[in-house]
Amino acid sequence: MFVFSIRALVIASLCFSLKAVAAPSEEKPPLLLISFDGFRWDYLTRAQLPNIERIIREGVHATEGVLVKNVVDTSTLPNHWTLVTGLYPESHGIIGNFLRDDDIDKKFIPKYINANYSNDPRYYDAGGEPIWVTNQFQGGRSGSVMWWGSENAVKWSRPTLQMPYDDNVNFTTRVDVMIEWLSQKYPVNLGLIYFFEPDHIAHTTGPESSNVTEAIKYTDVIVGYLLKRLKEKNLLGNINVIITSDHGMTGTSNETLIYLDDFINIEDYDILTGDTVIAHIFPHEGKLTKVYRSLEKASKQPNSHFKVFLSKDIPERFHMKNNPRVPPIVAFADIHYRHVSNASRGDHFPLAGTHGYDNEERDMRPFFIAMGPDFKKNFTVRSFNSVHIYPLMCQLLGIKPAPNNGSLTVVSHFLKDGVENATTFATYIFVLVVVNGAAGMFAVGFFRQHRNLKQRNVSMKLTSDDTRKRLKNTAS
Numbered sequence: 001m002f003v004f005s006i007r008a009l010v011i012a013s014l015c016f017s018l019k020a021v022a023a024p025s026e027e028k029p030p031l032l033l034i035s036f037d038g039f040r041w042d043y044l045t046r047a048q049l050p051n052i053e054r055i056i057r058e059g060v061h062a063t064e065g066v067l068v069k070n071v072v073d074t075s076t077l078p079n080h081w082t083l084v085t086g087l088y089p090e091s092h093g094i095i096g097n098f099l100r101d102d103d104i105d106k107k108f109i110p111k112y113i114n115a116n117y118s119n120d121p122r123y124y125d126a127g128g129e130p131i132w133v134t135n136q137f138q139g140g141r142s143g144s145v146m147w148w149g150s151e152n153a154v155k156w157s158r159p160t161l162q163m164p165y166d167d168n169v170n171f172t173t174r175v176d177v178m179i180e181w182l183s184q185k186y187p188v189n190l191g192l193i194y195f196f197e198p199d200h201i202a203h204t205t206g207p208e209s210s211n212v213t214e215a216i217k218y219t220d221v222i223v224g225y226l227l228k229r230l231k232e233k234n235l236l237g238n239i240n241v242i243i244t245s246d247h248g249m250t251g252t253s254n255e256t257l258i259y260l261d262d263f264i265n266i267e268d269y270d271i272l273t274g275d276t277v278i279a280h281i282f283p284h285e286g287k288l289t290k291v292y293r294s295l296e297k298a299s300k301q302p303n304s305h306f307k308v309f310l311s312k313d314i315p316e317r318f319h320m321k322n323n324p325r326v327p328p329i330v331a332f333a334d335i336h337y338r339h340v341s342n343a344s345r346g347d348h349f350p351l352a353g354t355h356g357y358d359n360e361e362r363d364m365r366p367f368f369i370a371m372g373p374d375f376k377k378n379f380t381v382r383s384f385n386s387v388h389i390y391p392l393m394c395q396l397l398g399i400k401p402a403p404n405n406g407s408l409t410v411v412s413h414f415l416k417d418g419v420e421n422a423t424t425f426a427t428y429i430f431v432l433v434v435v436n437g438a439a440g441m442f443a444v445g446f447f448r449q450h451r452n453l454k455q456r457n458v459s460m461k462l463t464s465d466d467t468r469k470r471l472k473n474t475a476s
């Protein structure tokens with residue numbers, strides 16, 4: 001009963017504490033989420049980056065980058081959708097940069113292949129709720145500058161303000177558009193901006209090239225431009241800013257290709273893309289066993305450089321198994337390698353860098369920095385899973401998150417208030433344990449004393465009865 005009492009009180013205080021963490025205040029600063037595509041966690045040390053270093057000094061910095069365990073495939077679309085939904089790919093449905101869904105007739109084409117092509121919104125509206133929708137459902141206004149997937153209506157809702165995907169719009173213009181949205185008469189309280197570098201240049205010249213170093217420096221110039229424009233509008237210091245990325249990058253070449261044609265016949269299967277780290281293989285009717293057995297045998301040869309799984313056997317840790325879009329067979333290339341299918345057709349590319357590998361590979365990890373009135377200053381955090389960024393953003397905006405795979409508890413210590421709440425929570429637990437312990441000891445002591453007293457009373461009663469008897473006997 002005593003144990004039950006502590007547990008009940010701890011649970012009650014936990015509920016109270018979580019409520020304290022989640023309770024929004026009336027006036028929350030606006031929030032800006034920025035992604036520089038393919039910005040690997042260790043790019044921060046590649047050059048002098050005064051503006052990024054300022055954010056690190058004045059805010060929060062993840063020392064080993066966001067650990068993107070949640071988002072295999074470590075590519076652009078799955079990771080950007082995870083950042084804004086807090087869901088693993090198997091839950092939000094964007095399991096790769098290319099998708100096939102047997103319930104949707106229209107082919108899926110990513111915007112970086114064809115910016116003018118409109119995808120069926122059901123590819124994105126598949127269970128996840130992006131933060132702009134969460135924000136707008138709770139009275140906020142959101143603006144998206146080319147964030148992946150934001151052109152699609154999800155739950156019948158698009159961002160309040162939107163700039164469609166277009167690689168030709170320069171980076172300063174993207175910042176200017178967002179500054180305008182943040183400072184107009186009815187400003188957005190949530191802004192998202194996407195920049196395609198340093199990803200593109202690293203694919204072409206390799207992540208260790210001097211071209212990438214220059215792209216990293218330019219990233220810093222854009223961050224500096226953003227800070228300058230925020231200051232002009234008196235927003236600097238009054239806005240929370242998170243700058244992160246979708247994935248890292250590693251070297252590859254045409255010397256590290258896995259020719260699927262060497263093992264399986266292109267007549268026996270479909271594949272989503274002919275040059276890929278993770279091959280989504282859809283065997284034709286009656287060919288599943290043949291295709292799988294051939295690949296399995298090949299994968300077990302020395303120096304095969306890939307692993308193959310039936311969808312049901314994909315490792316749980318990849319979180320890309322339980323979704324109808326997962327193909328019957330998936331082949332994962334080892335780091336630096338790529339699968340090439342139908343090589344004679346020549347639809348593979350002369351790449352020097354790529355990504356999409358196992359999220360345990362450190363090269364696949366992106367960076368994370370943040371600053372603003374709600375963040376601690378000069379605070380370093382160890383790696384964390386990027387599904388937690390969505391609940392963190394909801395907390396910053398003072399809105400209730402949609403169901404997600406993240407947890408605010410993991411990241412609330414990034415925040416000034418979060419610490420107070422965490423401390424308060426620890427204090428609650430401590431006080432409760434002490435109070436309950438003291439109460440328990442008191443209760444035990446009381447019962448013991450009561451029992452002793454009772455025993456003494458009984459013995460006193462016995463003694464007095466005996467004495468009475470003896471006196472009586474003596475008297476008689």
Ligand SMILES: [Zn+2]
Binds near residue numbers: 200203355
């Ligand atoms: Zn890329």
